[in-house]
Amino acid sequence: xxxxxxxxxxxxxxxxxxxxxxxxxxxxxxxxxxxxxxxxxxxxxxxxxxxxxxxxxxxxxxxxxxxxxxxxxxxxxxxxxxxxxxxxxxxxxxxxxxxxxxxxxxxxxxxxxxxxxxxxxxxxxxxxxxxxxxxxxxxxxxxxxxxxxxxxxxxxxxxxxxxxxxxxxxxxxxxxxxxxxxxxxxxxxxxxxxxxxxxxxxxxxxxxxxxxxxxxxxxxxxxxxxxxxxxxxxxxxxxxxxxxxxxxxxxxxxxxxxxxxxxxxxxxxxxxxxxxxxxxxxxxxxxxxxxxxxxxxxxxxxxxxxxxxxxxx
Amino acid sequence: xxxxxxxxxxxxxxxxxxxxxxxxxxxxxxxxxxxxxxxxxxxxxxxxxxxxxxxxxxxxxxxxxxxxxxxxxxxxxxxxxxxxxxxxxxxxxxxxxxxxxxxxxxxxxxxxxxxxxxxxxxxxxxxxxxxxxxxxxxxxxxxxxxxxxxxxxxxxxxxxxxxxxxxxxxxxxxxxxxxxxxxxxxxxxxxxxxxxxxxxxxxxxxxxxxxxxxxxxxxxxxxxxxxxxxxxxxxxxxxxxxxxxxxxxxxxxxxxxxxxxxxxxxxxxxxxxxxxxxxxxxxxxxxxxxxxxxxxxxxxxxxxxxxxxxxxxxxxxxxxxxxxxxxxxxxxxxxxxxxxxxxxxxxxxxxxxxxxxxxxx
Numbered sequence: 063x064x065x066x067x068x069x070x071x072x073x074x075x076x077x078x079x080x081x082x083x084x085x086x087x088x089x090x091x092x093x094x095x096x097x098x099x100x101x102x103x104x105x106x107x108x109x110x111x112x113x114x115x116x117x118x119x120x121x122x123x124x125x126x127x128x129x130x131x132x133x134x135x136x137x138x139x140x141x142x143x144x145x146x147x148x149x150x151x152x153x154x155x156x157x158x159x160x161x162x163x164x165x166x167x168x169x170x171x172x173x174x175x176x177x178x179x180x181x182x183x184x185x186x187x188x189x190x191x192x193x194x195x196x197x198x199x200x201x202x203x204x205x206x207x208x209x210x211x212x213x214x215x216x217x218x219x220x221x222x223x224x225x226x227x228x229x230x231x232x233x234x235x236x237x238x239x240x241x242x243x244x245x246x247x248x249x250x251x252x253x254x255x256x257x258x259x260x261x262x263x264x265x266x267x268x269x270x271x272x273x274x275x276x277x278x279x280x281x282x283x284x285x286x287x288x289x290x291x292x293x294x295x296x297x298x299x300x301x302x303x304x305x306x307x308x309x310x311x312x313x314x315x316x317x318x319x320x321x322x323x324x325x326x327x328x329x330x331x332x333x334x335x336x337x338x339x340x341x342x343x344x345x346x347x348x349x350x351x352x353x354x355x356x357x358x359x360x361x362x363x364x365x366x367x368x369x370x371x372x373x374x375x
Numbered sequence: 376x377x378x379x380x381x382x383x384x385x386x387x388x389x390x391x392x393x394x395x396x397x398x399x400x401x402x403x404x405x406x407x408x409x410x411x412x413x414x415x416x417x418x419x420x421x422x423x424x425x426x427x428x429x430x431x432x433x434x435x436x437x438x439x440x441x442x443x444x445x446x447x448x449x450x451x452x453x454x455x456x457x458x459x460x461x462x463x464x465x466x467x468x469x470x471x472x473x474x475x476x477x478x479x480x481x482x483x484x485x486x487x488x489x490x491x492x493x494x495x496x497x498x499x500x501x502x503x504x505x506x507x508x509x510x511x512x513x514x515x516x517x518x519x520x521x522x523x524x525x526x527x528x529x530x531x532x533x534x535x536x537x538x539x540x541x542x543x544x545x546x547x548x549x550x551x552x553x554x555x556x557x558x559x560x561x562x563x564x565x566x567x568x569x570x571x572x573x574x575x576x577x578x579x580x581x582x583x584x585x586x587x588x589x590x591x592x593x594x595x596x597x598x599x600x601x602x603x604x605x606x607x608x609x610x611x612x613x614x615x616x617x618x619x620x621x622x623x624x625x626x627x628x629x630x631x632x633x634x635x636x637x638x639x640x641x642x643x644x645x646x647x648x649x650x651x652x653x654x655x656x657x658x659x660x661x662x663x664x665x666x667x668x669x670x671x672x673x674x675x676x677x678x679x680x681x682x683x684x685x686x687x688x689x690x691x692x693x694x695x696x697x698x699x700x701x702x703x704x705x706x707x708x709x710x711x712x713x714x715x716x717x718x719x720x721x722x723x724x725x726x727x728x729x730x731x732x733x734x735x736x
Contacts, residue, residue, distance in 0.1 A: 265460035265533075268427050273474030273521070274448030283473070287464040 124343035147340035157328040167325030179300040182247035190255025212249035234316040258292040302353040378403040378561040384433035408572040411582035453522025457534040459514040461506035492523040532564040603733035617656040632696030653730025660703040664719040671719030
């Protein structure tokens with residue numbers, strides 16, 4: 063008789079299936095509070111607190127009045143919140159003879175940063191594009207010189223540049239500093255753009271040439287629209303770099319054209335009278351606000367652009 | 376009429392000679408395929424014709440005009456690239472019109488040409504899309520369209536199908552052939568794929584080491600390769616090569632290798648007088664009969680060593696004259712490993728090469 067045998071086979075088959083589903087199946091369960099997670103997130107939180115603490119102290123102190131600061135509890139939140147230190151830092155703090163606060167330095171810095179960023183990026187992107195795509199004679203030599211330029215310490219060039227600026231009549235003016243910043247941004251930015259454009263497929267460039275596009279048409283219509291991430295990277299690098307610059311600012315400008323960083327230093331380091339910690343803190347935060355905002359707004363694009371350049375650079 | 380003429384063309388990258396005094400004449404409406412292994416200079420030659428590389432010496436004429444120093448746009452060429460090279464930030468329409476806008480054509484003319492190219496290539500529904508929203512085959516069609524709208528006499532293809540999968544490749548291959556029959560333009564097509572070369576070309580130029588080894592119709596290249604390189608490069612599975620000597624047997628030429636003697640009285644020697652020397656005997660696997668009687672000019676016994684089924688055909692590996700020898704047979708007649716079989720062929724279909732120079736004898 064075949065029946066019992068086939069029945070038996072069916073039964074064992076069913077039990078095999080049941081076994082299959084009683085064992086581990088589907089996604090592996092994960093415990094939220096495993097030792098690994100506690101350790102990992104514990105460390106991360108600890109480090110984050112460590113780095114955020116100074117910022118916290120600055121913000122808290124800047125919102126206190128001087129009597130409260132003299133109590134000495136730097137970590138305690140303000141009992142009475144006051145914005146007066148901020149107003150004073152922005153509009154009234156004295157540096158030397160001027161008593162119009164950081165606002166003067168802020169506008170100076172804006173007038174320095176905006177043209178420097180635009181000029182350096184405009185020139186460097188064209189440089190990078192030419193070096194990557196239009197292999198002209200001795201392009202390699204030119205590129206090497208540019209890269210070597212990136213390794214020369216700034217201090218060596220300070221005095222020669224003072225003389226050059228004096229000779230062309232721009233010493234002490236904002237435009238002199240703009241020129242200096244534009245030139246010093248050139249090596250690293252050119253490298254950045256060259257590597258980015260070198261990662262663009264060469265056939266695209268060839269296709270555009272067959273289509274009759276010239277040097278500028280290819281740059282503006284083909285390359286530029288593809289290079290937005292690297293432009294964002296360059297803008298971030300330049301804005302933060304030029305805004306935070308102190309050395310060139312203090313050397314190449316006069317007191318009434320000092321950038322914000324130099325003025326901040328002069329406010330914080332002034333020796334007469336009482337040390338107004340709250341004003342100093344507010345002034346420092348104000349000065350750092352621009353790079354901070356730039357980072358927060360474009361952080362994602364920044365990472366993407368750096369990665370795009372890095373993979374194929 | 377001559378459409379493209381390349382005269383004594385040389386190109387050096389530093390000390391490396393990529394093209395060596397190369398000449399090529401392409402007739403109007405002809406489909407020429409440049410075929411060769413990678414690094415043979417075929418793409419370089421195409422780039423020189425397109426004007427994307429400056430030549431070191433020599434001249435290039437297109438439609439009788441010396442274009443050696445002309446910009447690519449002024450040469451009357453359209454080019455299709457392996458990686459499609461579509462402008463990613465423009466729509467399909469933008470890609471097609473880019474070159475025409477650069478040339479300063481009026482708007483209605485541009486629209487007319489795009490409409491024509493789109494209908495020929497059947498890409499009308501795609502015109503508003505970005506290249507990133509297209510499949511590989513569609514992208515390559517757009518790339519061909521970009522050459523098409525330029526309304527040029529000469530089309531240059533740089534391995535246009537290499538990035539596509541096998542099925543799509545054979546489809547687009549037929550489409551390119553149709554396009555050529557329809558337009559009648561001169562086309563120069565670079566590939567390393569011999570199937571593409573054989574199926575598309577009016578004439579094939581087999582290249583190696585910056586030189587054209589043989590320029591002839593596909594059938595001639597297949598049946599009468601001029602040297603060992605061409606013989607080995609064309610044909611899949613590859614030609615059998617037996618090393619041995621040419622000898623005189625009773626006043627008639629014969630090929631002698633270990634244990635075999637192949638009479639060559641039917642073989643047409645290439646003009647030159649026959650002389651005993653080292654030689655290579657070439658025979659295509661598909662020209663060998665297996666167990667097909669004994670009325671062949673030459674037949675012998677062999678043992679099957681390996682059997683490779685390939686679907687329609689089966690490749691049989693045996694030994695002849697102490698050397699590997701393959702035979703291609705229909706799968707239904709395939710023997711099994713260890714069988715004793717009779718091989719037979721006609722030396723008329725052989726190719727015999729000089730043992731030292733590799734030239735056809």
